[in-house]
Amino acid sequence: MRHPVQKLAFNRTNGRLYLAAGEKLQEFDPTTGVLVQEWSTELIAADETKDEQPKKKKAKTEQAKVVRNAFRTLSCSEDGRYIVGSTDELKSLVVLSTTDLSLQYSRKFPKRPSALAITDSNETLLLGDKFGDVYSLPIVPSAGSKPGHSKLSSAENESGYDIEPIFGHVSMLVDLLVTPEVEGARYAISSDRDEHVRVTRYPEACVIERFCFGHMQYVSQLLVPSWAPTTLLSGGGDDFLARWNWTTGELVEKIELEAYIGAEPSEEDSEFEVAVSGIWEIPELKIVLVFDDNSKKLLSFKIPESQSEPARFLSSKKYDLLDAAVSGTNGEAWLTVYNSSESEGPEIKKIKVDESGVITEIEEALAKKISETASFEIASRADVLALHPVSLLRKHAEH
Amino acid sequence: MSEATAPTNENVGGSPASEPSATGKRKRMDYRQSQQARRQELKSVVFEGDAEEKIKLPKKKYYRQRAHSNPFSDHLLEYPKSPSDMDWSRLYPALIPPPTSTEAASPQPKVEIADIGCGFGGLLVSLATEFPDKLVLGMEIRVQVTQYVEDRIIALRQQHAASEEKLYNNIAVLRANAMKFLPNFFEKGQLSKMFFCFPDPHFKARKHKARIITSTLASEYAYLLRPGGIVYTITDVKDLHEWMVKHLEEHPMFKRLSKEWEESDKCVQIMRKDTEEGKKVERNQGDKFVACYVRLEKPEY
Numbered sequence: 257m258r259h260p261v262q263k264l265a266f267n268r269t270n271g272r273l274y275l276a277a278g279e280k281l282q283e284f285d286p287t288t289g290v291l292v293q294e295w296s297t298e299l300i301a302a303d304e305t306k307d308e309q310p311k312k313k314k315a316k317t318e319q320a321k322v323v324r325n326a327f328r329t330l331s332c333s334e335d336g337r338y339i340v341g342s343t344d345e346l347k348s349l350v351v352l353s354t355t356d357l358s359l360q361y362s363r364k365f366p367k368r369p370s371a372l373a374i375t376d377s378n379e380t381l382l383l384g385d386k387f388g389d390v391y392s393l394p395i396v397p398s399a400g401s402k403p404g405h406s407k408l409s410s411a412e413n414e415s416g417y418d419i420e421p422i423f424g425h426v427s428m429l430v431d432l433l434v435t436p437e438v439e440g441a442r443y444a445i446s447s448d449r450d451e452h453v454r455v456t457r458y459p460e461a462c463v464i465e466r467f468c469f470g471h472m473q474y475v476s477q478l479l480v481p482s483w484a485p486t487t488l489l490s491g492g493g494d495d496f497l498a499r500w501n502w503t504t505g506e507l508v509e510k511i512e513l514e515a516y517i518g519a520e521p522s523e524e525d526s527e528f529e530v531a532v533s534g535i536w537e538i539p540e541l542k543i544v545l546v547f548d549d550n551s552k553k554l555l556s557f558k559i560p561e562s563q564s565e566p567a568r569f570l571s572s573k574k575y576d577l578l579d580a581a582v583s584g585t586n587g588e589a590w591l592t593v594y595n596s597s598e599s600e601g602p603e604i605k606k607i608k609v610d611e612s613g614v615i616t617e618i619e620e621a622l623a624k625k626i627s628e629t630a631s632f633e634i635a636s637r638a639d640v641l642a643l644h645p646v647s648l649l650r651k652h653a654e655h
Numbered sequence: 656m657s658e659a660t661a662p663t664n665e666n667v668g669g670s671p672a673s674e675p676s677a678t679g680k681r682k683r684m685d686y687r688q689s690q691q692a693r694r695q696e697l698k699s700v701v702f703e704g705d706a707e708e709k710i711k712l713p714k715k716k717y718y719r720q721r722a723h724s725n726p727f728s729d730h731l732l733e734y735p736k737s738p739s740d741m742d743w744s745r746l747y748p749a750l751i752p753p754p755t756s757t758e759a760a761s762p763q764p765k766v767e768i769a770d771i772g773c774g775f776g777g778l779l780v781s782l783a784t785e786f787p788d789k790l791v792l793g794m795e796i797r798v799q800v801t802q803y804v805e806d807r808i809i810a811l812r813q814q815h816a817a818s819e820e821k822l823y824n825n826i827a828v829l830r831a832n833a834m835k836f837l838p839n840f841f842e843k844g845q846l847s848k849m850f851f852c853f854p855d856p857h858f859k860a861r862k863h864k865a866r867i868i869t870s871t872l873a874s875e876y877a878y879l880l881r882p883g884g885i886v887y888t889i890t891d892v893k894d895l896h897e898w899m900v901k902h903l904e905e906h907p908m909f910k911r912l913s914k915e916w917e918e919s920d921k922c923v924q925i926m927r928k929d930t931e932e933g934k935k936v937e938r939n940q941g942d943k944f945v946a947c948y949v950r951l952e953k954p955e956y
């Protein structure tokens with residue numbers, strides 16, 4: 257069978273759509289539905305296992321698990337030149353050129369990369385890991401160092417890294433962004449598996465500017481809308497979306513989600529829980545899409561530029577959404593959803609959000625063609641990745 | 656909790672070998688239960704100085720607990736959502752009115768000195784009289800050690816309730832994971848002194864991330880300290896000393912204070928002499944390595 261598509265990215269420069277299904281990355285021309293080119297993490301995995309010491313303990317789990325090194329994050333640099341992803345088991349970062357999907361470089365980390373941001377006019381990657389540390393790397397290593405898969409150099413320190421973190425939380429880093437310039441300064445905003453949202457000066461990352469206090473659960477999604485550069489939206493395990501003025505730390509508005517998600521009557525006895533797994537902006541409409549992975553509702557909200565005006569809920573639609581990529585024109589976006597039919601294969605949809613936030617599916621034939629072409633073959637259903645990792649972030653106290 | 660215990664680092668009083676373990680355990684439990692009831696009753700009481708029965712300080716041997724606690728694990732710890740959500744009147748009842756009272760509207764004193772990983776509280780007790788007009792807070796991750804310090808402070812407050820100065824009302828202890836949640840308790844620039852006395856050494860390289868001073872945590876300490884505020888460190892483990900020096904030295908927000916400064920500073924003397932670990936090292940005639948850093952106004956590269 258074919259593995260579902262777990263991640264999407266859209267390149268606004270060349271208009272191409274990138275799909276990550278299992279270990280495979282495929283580039284589509286979304287105007288024709290034609291597969292243009294593809295790449296697989298097998299290419300670095302092969303490299304890696306060649307000279308790896310056989311580890312007895314690991315052997316058993318590896319046998320059972322075929323999809324070893326799937327993409328867990330995928331983004332496209334704003335200038336459209338690079339596709340950047342991080343992978344599961346090899347804990348690697350990969351940077352591919354969008355011209356020919358050639359590997360610029362990949363790098364293995366001792367701790368799984370869990371958050372990624374591209375900054376400095378597409379020159380720098382910030383990478384947060386499972387232990388809460390954030391590293392800064394050039395998107396392409398400087399001239400002289402050869403491309404290809406690099407393992408850690410011999411200069412690595414005790415923790416297994418050859419570079420020092422620029423800042424860190426003592427909790428799994430879950431999301432990360434760099435703000436636009438505000439009064440001549442930029443900031444990194446980071447969130448973790450506790451409930452911290454932190455504003456750090458960037459690149460002077462030794463100066464923590466403030467915390468945005470108010471969350472009680474993990475914070476999995478951060479967004480600074482491009483039309484409201486001092487606003488921050490954040491969501492995760494809390495039953496509200498937080499709207500902040502991140503330049504002061506003020507919680508401007510708590511956008512309660514329960515009313516829009518609505519616990520199903522049949523599930524009355526189950527506790528109301530939220531797991532926000534995505535926030536995407538549609539700049540031309542000043543609308544954001546928010547996905548709650550528990551209720552499987554994709555919600556649209558109007559976020560006014562002015563913080564004195566409240567956010568407005570617009571509409572909702574049910575999808576078993578795995579990821580979305582906004583294409584940057586006319587309120588259009590691509591979705592990958594979980595296909596619960598017998599085949600369980602990839603299912604891609606194209607939607608259009610109108611001014612009033614209503615979501616409608618469009619170009620169904622084209623989307624179907626892409627769904628049918630997208631392919632990463634797996635032996636059986638058992639090989640499908642855990643596709644809903646967000647709610648696992650909820651903490652269960654140990655003691 | 657997965658951290659291995661370090662039997663050599665038995666920093667709890669009493670001699671475990673001399674007690675048959677089953678009855679010893681029962682005794683400790685009984686003792687702790689009665690202290691627990693007492694603590695609940697006395698925690699936020701302002702003592703009026705009429706305590707007639709002889710007040711006893713708590714006994715350390717009843718508060719035995721493994722030496723290490725994993726700072727990465729999700730302990731069921733209580734912490735405020737933000738510093739403004741913290742009710743300090745419960746910790747300093749004689750000095751801070753409860754938030755519901757009318758006096759609470761006027762500005763209240765704030766904690767200025769923090770002892771991170773305070774252990775059994777020796778430093779706190781000395782700081783109480785050294786800085787009678789400042790609020791001092793000890794933070795400790797181990798439950799029973801925290802309870803011991805709580806009982807110790809309650810007893811000291813009671814013992815001095817009749818005296819004129821009403822000492823020890825300005826110190827308190829809190830169970831917290833200081834590596835994760837300090838910014839939930841203190842505002843930016845609230846602290847003037849932070850003590851790191853004989854922190855857990857975490858010898859294995861793989862565990863170095865668990866050390867309480869790292870470059871990334873130093874940024875957090877810089878955030879909590881006001882410009883001119885001081886980080887005090889002391890340890891008997893040379894490797895840990897060098898580690899702390901390296902990470903603070905490299906940090907653009909900190910600058911090391913001179914040996915002369917160390918000699919003239921009374922807190923340095925207190926931290927050498929009055930911490931439980933300091934005393935232990937003294938008895939074993941071990942080395943003590945001190946390094947203190949001032950928090951700069953702006954980063955200096």
Ligand SMILES: C[S@@+](CC[C@H](N)C(=O)[O-])C[C@H]1O[C@@H](n2cnc3c(N)ncnc32)[C@H](O)[C@@H]1O
Nearest residue numbers: 772773774795796832833834852853930931932
């Ligand atoms: C070796 S003892 C030193 C105690 C005391 N400062 C002294 O000098 O006597 C270190 C203490 O730090 C505590 N500790 C370790 N990690 C901590 C954390 N993350 N937050 C609070 N306390 C911690 C330990 O439980 C232990 O009591």
